[in-house]
Amino acid sequence: MTSWLSGTTISAPFTIGSGVVATAPSVLARLAREIPQLGFVTTKTLSLLPREGYREPIIYEYYPGCFINAVGLANPGAAAFVRDIAPHLPLHNNKPLVASIMGENPDEFVACAKILDPVASAFELNLSCPHVKGAGQSVGSDPEAVKTIIQLMKKTFPKPVIAKLSPNLGDIATSAQLCERAGADGLSLINTVGPGLILDDAGIPILSNEVGGMSGRGILPIGLKAVRDVARVAHIPIIASGGIASPCDVRAYQRAGASFFSVGSALAGKNTQQLISFFQYLAQGIDPSTPLRSPESPDQREGLLTAYTKTTVLRNSPAADDLFVLDLADARPCNPGSFFFLRIPGVGEKPFSPMSHNPHRYLIRAVGPFTKRCQALQTGDEIYLRGPYGNGFPEPPLSRPLVLIAGGTGAAPLIMAAARWQRQVGRMFIGFSKEIQAHFKRELERTVARVRVVVDAPGEVGAILSELAHDMRSEKILYRNCVAFLCGPRRMTGAAVALLLDAVPRSRIFVAREDLMRCGIGLCGSCATEHGLRSCIDGPVFPLEYEQP
Structure with a gap:
């Protein structure tokens, strides 16, 4: 057992980072139930009003284990979240629910928290998102605003308040001291680094927002330095995040001064059962007296999860007024029911399941800007695709029709x-x-x-x-x-x-x-099912007997 910020105890010192995997209430509740190592759970960052965020692509793996993302803090709004989480409360074993919140000013933070107060065990203040104008690190860069927000939150709510800080704003140790003096009960270090930029082979930004925060293995040294620097001057618990992918990383953050550990990008590509195994693996790093024998990760993989292939249009033929068949010069195999993302640079990307794979043939309905642009493609035009993703239909028994x-x-x-x-x-x-x-x-x-x-x-x-x-x-x-x-x-x-x-x-x-699939690798959580699975990674094909609470 581990001592929690409020003085109670929790089962283990792990959580999943805000905005990663457990972004829907159904998934959040399921993982709280099925992963014992999750001592507390953290919501995606919630705002007073709904936010649509950015269009796809929203995430890209540019080097193994290293990601750039710009989701735009998309969320349904605080009131909708309270409504949707209510049927799942209390969480398994009464695990604390940390509500991550945002605002453009102190009053907005407090107003958002008031809506969430009936369901939240603690509040995490997002003062560090690097790619949203008017929020995140735009607010976190103003010391007086940060001080006022924390003081108002502590005056209004008798619950722990956690400040999530950015390494992008210079002296993070001084920022941490300011938060502690203002009354913060804990610190979350760090958010994504950046913003950064990734271009495709034509020099066009891959992300629709062009720039995004960088996460994963590449920012581990930055996270470790931030935690060590802050631990030397602050006297409140630290939740460490940034590049955690092994028990050795957990141990390193522990030695740097962290008490709790938030995992994010390392969960990319993992279905629900693999998440359970992965947290068991990470937990080997908790006990400092136990020697680490470099245990192998349970899900070693090769290649990039979001690698694009450029291909060309062979044929684009109408099937109905708003329906067309797009043939591409690609023969990458897949199972029936698996899917690919098609991307048009500067326009966006969307997922589609092919009707054949040699060549790739897609049946598409023109309903929005992206699909209407696909409808206008002509023979020889270039398009990018990535995949395949998801589980297809199973091999049927030969004895059954x-x-x-x-x-x-x-x-x-x-x-x-x-x-x-x-x-x-x-x-x-x-x-x-x-x-x-x-x-x-x-x-x-x-x-x-x-x-x-x-x-x-x-x-x-x-x-x-x-x-x-x-x-x-x-x-x-x-x-x-x-x-x-x-x-x-x-x-x-x-x-x-x-x-x-x-x-x-x-x-x-x-x-x-x-379901709505925006990343294809299980990170954004937009495709959550009502039973807490992620359609892009646990599905999209489900047997009825499996998709149960």
Whole structure:
């Protein structure tokens, strides 16, 4: 057990850094329950009002274990967070919930904290984000503002207040002394370094915000120096962060003067089970009397998680008024249901699951600036892609027929599945909300055996569900023995699952979720499911029996 800031004890001295992985209440609660080494949990930085943040790309790994990111402090706002976290409280074993907050002035910090007060055990003041104008280190660079914020917070709330400081503002030890004199109960050192800039091979910034904070292995020496310098002059506990990726790093921060340890970028690419193993691994560094034998990390990997490949457009053909098929000169293999990010420099990037991988073919609906720009691409135009990411559909048992149910662009991964396991396809339904072009319908019918292409009548929805219900009544043996794969809009797949459960066990139904994915490597948490998994890394394909609380 470890003594916590409020005088209570916690199970272990670890947390996950603000804005990393546990950014959604469902994920935060699940990890608090499943990772014993998390002694307390920290929210993403919350603001008085919602913030959209920056568009993708928001993160890039420029060297193994080294990242640059600019999310823009995106968050739903304090009130929405209180509403969403309420069903998950109290956290497992009453673990403390540290609410990270931001503001442009002292009154805004206090107003945000008042909303969060009913659910927060402590407050972390973000005085250090390096890439958001008017907040973060813009506020933290003003000593009088910092002093006023801390004093107001301590006067208003009888809870621990933690100041998160930046190494970018010069003498961090003097800043720490100011915070301690103002009444801070603890210090969080450090936030990302920078901002920095990374360019692609054409000299164009990779991040949509152009510049971003740098994190990961490269800033470990900066974090260690900051903690040592502050520990020599301050007398309040320090939460260390910056490059922690091994028990040796934990031990080094401990020797520098830290009491608690916040882990961030090292969690990139790790699914929930790998996070559990990783914190067990890090915990070997806690006891200073235990010699470290350089234990191997449980998830050694090669290469960069976000490496882009430049490719060209082979063909761009319309499939409906707002639907098109984009063929790329790339043959990188993947499993049906896995996905890639496509990037157009200066425009952004979005994730798509291909309908074939040799060559890559994508079924895309033009709904926003990025997809409309994709719709305008011509043969020979260049585009970047990275991936594949996520878990695809599993290999179905040879003894069982496949039933495939797709809606809209969700048809793409199931078309690949039908091609890979074509001898097992017992039935396939593809539903569209609008008429598709005749040539595209003929292509689907040639490509996929036993396919039924269904188009909703004008002003109506759900034609595919009527077809499925009718087929289940007439082909009872097929459905009783099948494995079912689904992909499409949430309402459609949910209704289809409800029908299938009359004949198919949950363990033989697999759904590819269409969640908002912004990084693809499990760090930003935008794709959190209601049960606390991250769709981009734990999914996007889930068996119904697995995605449980």
